[in-house]
Amino acid sequence: MKFKLLQDAIIASYRTAAIVVLLTVITGVASYLSLLVFYAVSDSWAAPIRLSPSHEKVLAIQPQVATIEASLLNQRTALMKAVDEQDLLKRSTGDVSDTVNQLATAINADAAAMNVTSAALGDVIKEKEAVVREADKAVAAARDLLLSSEKELAAGLITQDVAAARRLTAQSAITAAADLKASLAQLKYQQSQLSRGASASKGSGKSVQGVQLVQQQKELDTTLVASNAQSLLLEETINALRSTIVEQERLLAVAKQSPFFRARSEIVHVAFVPYSNLKSMQVGDKVYDCLLQVVICSEVGKVTRIYDAEDYARHPLFKTDLKGQLVELELSDKTASFSQVIFIGGRPLFL
Amino acid sequence: MEIVYLIFALPITVMVLNFGLTLFLRACAKSTFIKKDYEYTPTVSVLLPCFNEGPHVYETILSIMRSEYPMEKVEIVAVDDCSSDDSFQWLEKAQQDFPNAVRAFRNPVNSGKHKSLAFAASNSTGEVLICIDSDCIFDKMAIREMVACFSEPDIGAVGGRVGITNVRENIMTQCQTLVYYYAFHIMKMSQNWARNVTCISGCLFAIKREYFDKIEVEVTQRNWFGIGVRDGEDRYMTHLLLLKGLKTYINIDAQCWTSAPNNLRQLFMQQLRWRRSGLRDLFWTIKNFRQNVKVMSPVTIINYIFPGALTVCWPFMYIYAGMTAWTTTHLLAMLPVYVGIYFLIGLAFNMYVSYHNPEQKISPFTVSVLGAWFIVDSFFTTLLALCTFDVGNWGTRGNPK
Numbered sequence: 001m002k003f004k005l006l007q008d009a010i011i012a013s014y015r016t017a018a019i020v021v022l023l024t025v026i027t028g029v030a031s032y033l034s035l036l037v038f039y040a041v042s043d044s045w046a047a048p049i050r051l052s053p054s055h056e057k058v059l060a061i062q063p064q065v066a067t068i069e070a071s072l073l074n075q076r077t078a079l080m081k082a083v084d085e086q087d088l089l090k091r092s093t094g095d096v097s098d099t100v101n102q103l104a105t106a107i108n109a110d111a112a113a114m115n116v117t118s119a120a121l122g123d124v125i126k127e128k129e130a131v132v133r134e135a136d137k138a139v140a141a142a143r144d145l146l147l148s149s150e151k152e153l154a155a156g157l158i159t160q161d162v163a164a165a166r167r168l169t170a171q172s173a174i175t176a177a178a179d180l181k182a183s184l185a186q187l188k189y190q191q192s193q194l195s196r197g198a199s200a201s202k203g204s205g206k207s208v209q210g211v212q213l214v215q216q217q218k219e220l221d222t223t224l225v226a227s228n229a230q231s232l233l234l235e236e237t238i239n240a241l242r243s244t245i246v247e248q249e250r251l252l253a254v255a256k257q258s259p260f261f262r263a264r265s266e267i268v269h270v271a272f273v274p275y276s277n278l279k280s281m282q283v284g285d286k287v288y289d290c291l292l293q294v295v296i297c298s299e300v301g302k303v304t305r306i307y308d309a310e311d312y313a314r315h316p317l318f319k320t321d322l323k324g325q326l327v328e329l330e331l332s333d334k335t336a337s338f339s340q341v342i343f344i345g346g347r348p349l350f351l
Numbered sequence: 352m353e354i355v356y357l358i359f360a361l362p363i364t365v366m367v368l369n370f371g372l373t374l375f376l377r378a379c380a381k382s383t384f385i386k387k388d389y390e391y392t393p394t395v396s397v398l399l400p401c402f403n404e405g406p407h408v409y410e411t412i413l414s415i416m417r418s419e420y421p422m423e424k425v426e427i428v429a430v431d432d433c434s435s436d437d438s439f440q441w442l443e444k445a446q447q448d449f450p451n452a453v454r455a456f457r458n459p460v461n462s463g464k465h466k467s468l469a470f471a472a473s474n475s476t477g478e479v480l481i482c483i484d485s486d487c488i489f490d491k492m493a494i495r496e497m498v499a500c501f502s503e504p505d506i507g508a509v510g511g512r513v514g515i516t517n518v519r520e521n522i523m524t525q526c527q528t529l530v531y532y533y534a535f536h537i538m539k540m541s542q543n544w545a546r547n548v549t550c551i552s553g554c555l556f557a558i559k560r561e562y563f564d565k566i567e568v569e570v571t572q573r574n575w576f577g578i579g580v581r582d583g584e585d586r587y588m589t590h591l592l593l594l595k596g597l598k599t600y601i602n603i604d605a606q607c608w609t610s611a612p613n614n615l616r617q618l619f620m621q622q623l624r625w626r627r628s629g630l631r632d633l634f635w636t637i638k639n640f641r642q643n644v645k646v647m648s649p650v651t652i653i654n655y656i657f658p659g660a661l662t663v664c665w666p667f668m669y670i671y672a673g674m675t676a677w678t679t680t681h682l683l684a685m686l687p688v689y690v691g692i693y694f695l696i697g698l699a700f701n702m703y704v705s706y707h708n709p710e711q712k713i714s715p716f717t718v719s720v721l722g723a724w725f726i727v728d729s730f731f732t733t734l735l736a737l738c739t740f741d742v743g744n745w746g747t748r749g750n751p752k
Contacts (some may be wrong), residue, residue: 007577011741014576018738025670025734032673 046271050337051263061260072248077242086234093227100220114198121191128184135177142170272313274324288343289336297347303330316340373540383544388502396477399429400467401485412445414489427453428471433461463581469571482556487607496605497557507597508558510551511605525713527611528719546598547651551583555607566591581630587673633659665729693722
């Protein structure tokens with residue numbers, strides 16, 4: 001009897017357990033299949049994401065922003081330096097240009113003066129040559145006098161003193177003639193120097209000094225050209241830096257608008273919305289969170305912003321990879337951010 | 352690697368290895384096949400339990416009467432288990448038409464196949480009892496082939512091969528044709544080699560009378576916590592014989608034909624019944640594990656435990672896969688491959704049967720559905736079977752009178 005009662009109890013327990021198991025399985029399978037169908041047709045679901053300062057994407061964006069800021073700072077500094085360098089270069093280029101002009105003017109003036117002096121010297125040389133010719137004649141006469149003095153001295157026609165005085169006079173005449181010739185030669189040399197100097201300033205290369213002057217002039221010209229080239233380069237560098245800075249500032253502004261950046265100091269509630277569901281969404285749409293995935297839903301907030309950047313996430317049921325965008329949420333019930341799925345725009349099954 | 356991959360890969364690997372081993376035994380091991388003695392012609396009693404079979408039972412009896420066996424040594428003992436249709440009238444007609452061979456009885460109350468068999472056996476005289484189903488048509492060589500296998504010592508029971516008559520009726524029958532063919536030609540070969548077939552189909556089950564008598568009481572009194580068990584008597588009888596140290600064998604040359612379920616309800620109820628009997632046998636084996644280990648070889652123990660354990664695990668694997676979204680992520684993505692494999696299996700099957708059994712040819716495209724059925728069957732049917740051990744009726748033959 002007891003065994004029979006035990007058997008009946010076992011049977012009863014088994015049947016109860018079997019019913020519970022079967023009902024659970026059937027309910028589970030039916031729910032799963034229903035969810036599959038629901039997610040296949042629903043276009044209002046979104047996956048909430050709670051961005052905290054320790055979120056990996058929040059942490060990842062900070063060094064990126066810092067890098068942009070550092071790069072921007074470097075470029076601004078480089079721009080300032082380039083601008084200063086350009087100013088300095090402009091001033092030195094101006095000085096060099098003035099010097100070149102002055103040198104050219106001086107060279108021309110020198111050449112003109114040399115020409116005049118050379119012409120004047122030419123006249124002097126002619127006069128001097130005439131004098132030299134006269135001197136030569138005097139020298140010849142002096143030499144004759146010397147000869148005759150010797151003869152006369154020898155003949156005793158003149159005294160030693162007279163002979164000596166005659167010799168002195170003749171010698172003075174000869175020396176003076178020689179001096180005249182020397183000075184004439186010097187004058188001719190000076191004249192040739194001046195004419196060579198004047199022609200060297202035109203580039204003929206016949207005077208060392210002239211060549212040196214021309215060399216200096218060329219060096220100054222080269223320095224001027226180099227300065228101009230450097231100035232152009234600096235100009236391009238400055239333009240490039242300016243456009244880069246503008247771009248970096250734009251990038252920085254965009255990065256700072258990202259929710260991941262804003263979440264570095266506070267929790268930001270966003271939701272991933274796949275592209276297929278984004279079409280019907282707009283700022284201001286109400287957000288709903290449901291108790292059993294899709295039923296018993298309540299309003300928990302609204303959409304405050306739709307971000308442009310593309311993002312990726314996994315489908316909450318199918319676990320397939322999806323592309324979409326993030327939307328920012330203003331949640332009245334913060335616990336909704338812990339749900340797997342929320343709905344935007346309306347209750348999914350109107351429940 | 353995700354554990355789910357291992358969970359699904361392990362049974363598939365085992366199945367593939369088992370397929371390879373059994374194919375090898377089928378093709379290369381001569382010891383897989385018994386030496387038959389066609390000179391051995393004992394008296395045979397064909398036990399025919401019948402329930403709501405209608406005129407088909409008469410066709411069954413006709414097919415037996417056409418057997419190439421000394422018919423003076425054959426008797427047919429038919430027992431109607433309180434059919435609500437005209438099955439018993441047909442049995443009486445057969446008795447009238449073949450008074451020397453056919454005897455018809457009717458149970459006083461609906462008792463189940465196992466008790467009908469016992470009743471038929473108690474009214475039979477043959478040395479060899481052949482238990483059959485009333486919806487089968489017999490090949491003329493079936494009796495001779497089965498009896499010839501008793502030449503080997505210690506053979507307790509011999510089974511035959513079941514073919515499908517309505518092969519091309521619809522997708523379900525085509526799929527079942529492949530499954531039946533695979534089961535008899537391939538799956539049971541390793542068991543044949545060990546002479547330890549774990550389940551001889553009740554469609555065609557030959558047993559020596561002396562051995563039937565030894566197990567009859569256990570078969571008729573079989574119950575589950577006091578609730579009489581009516582299904583899986585063929586599996587239970589086979590197991591009892593093995594526990595007695597006897598051998599069992601399937602002779603694929605002993606052929607009978609049956610109609611496969613052609614609608615989902617019938618198919619599901621049939622599978623549920625078979626699954627329930629398989630799981631009962633599993634838990635019974637675990638319960639009597641020591642006794643099984645004492646008598647049977649390790650290979651046989653593995654054949655008893657492993658497939659059943661896998662069967663129990665499959666639903667939980669599916670639940671786990673569903674909860675982790677592995678199903679939607681991976682299984683759905685691999686569905687074309689999965690379906691393709693079944694298509695290839697169908698092609699291979701057709702190539703083989705074209706030479707051996709062309710009447711069993713199917714469309715490989717429809718076999719692809721088998722993969723989907725396997726998933727549904729291994730989940731729902733197993734769970735339902737586990738939860739309905741207290742159900743006794745078959746569910747496929749209607750209600751008794």
